[in-house]
Amino acid sequence: NNYKVPSFGPDIYEYLEKNALSASLPCRLIALADTDLDNAQELLNQDLQTLEGSSSTPQQTPILQLEAIQVSISWFARTVQCMATLTAAQKAKSLTSAQEQERFIIKLVEEAGNGVNTLDWNAAHVNLEEIQSQSVLEDWALDVLDKVKDIEGVSSRDIYVREGPCPEEYTADLM
DSSP states (O other): OOOOOOOOTTTTTHHHHHHHTTOOOOHHHHHHTTTTTTTTHHHHHHHHHHHHHOOOOOTTTOOOOOHOOOOHHHHHHHHHHHHHHHHHHHHOSSSSSSHHHHHHHHHHHHHHSSSSOOOOHHHHHHHHHHHHHHHHHHHHHHHHHHHHHHHHOOOOTTTTOOOOOHHHHHHHHOO
16 A cells, blocks of 8 residues: 655745734734734724624634734744644644554555545544644744744843733723
8 A cells, every 4th residue: 555644845834934923813912012012902992893893704804903013023922932832732632643643544544445535534634634733833833933032132021921811900901
């Protein structure tokens, strides 16, 4: 049998360089610090009004100002740190590694005698792709954070991300 389990190609890092920040709106919001924007409250309120006033679907949502603005290197680093943390937490929930999942898929192929495309085979591939995606995203984020540490003028305080939610008094005006 010559079945090969698919994996990401080398262009995945290039894709992440171009698109990861646009896909990381929750982390961009989580990582927002009081020093990042002069008008954060106004911007967030406008974005909330945009969302409330739209007839968007999960597949088509309006572009928010928070997505379109240029971020500082510190805010970028905190966003990437958030992505790495959330990805690592999700990865830790997995009951298997990518290698174990690949072996399981090969076993399914061998047992089926080239009869792929069964429910178990498809489910195993979905699980593998999730594990691979999380690993690639975490590796990319950690690589980016290593590079950011070497940028002059960026301190560890600039890229610090809280372990828990903001104190309530920080967000009271937004409620």
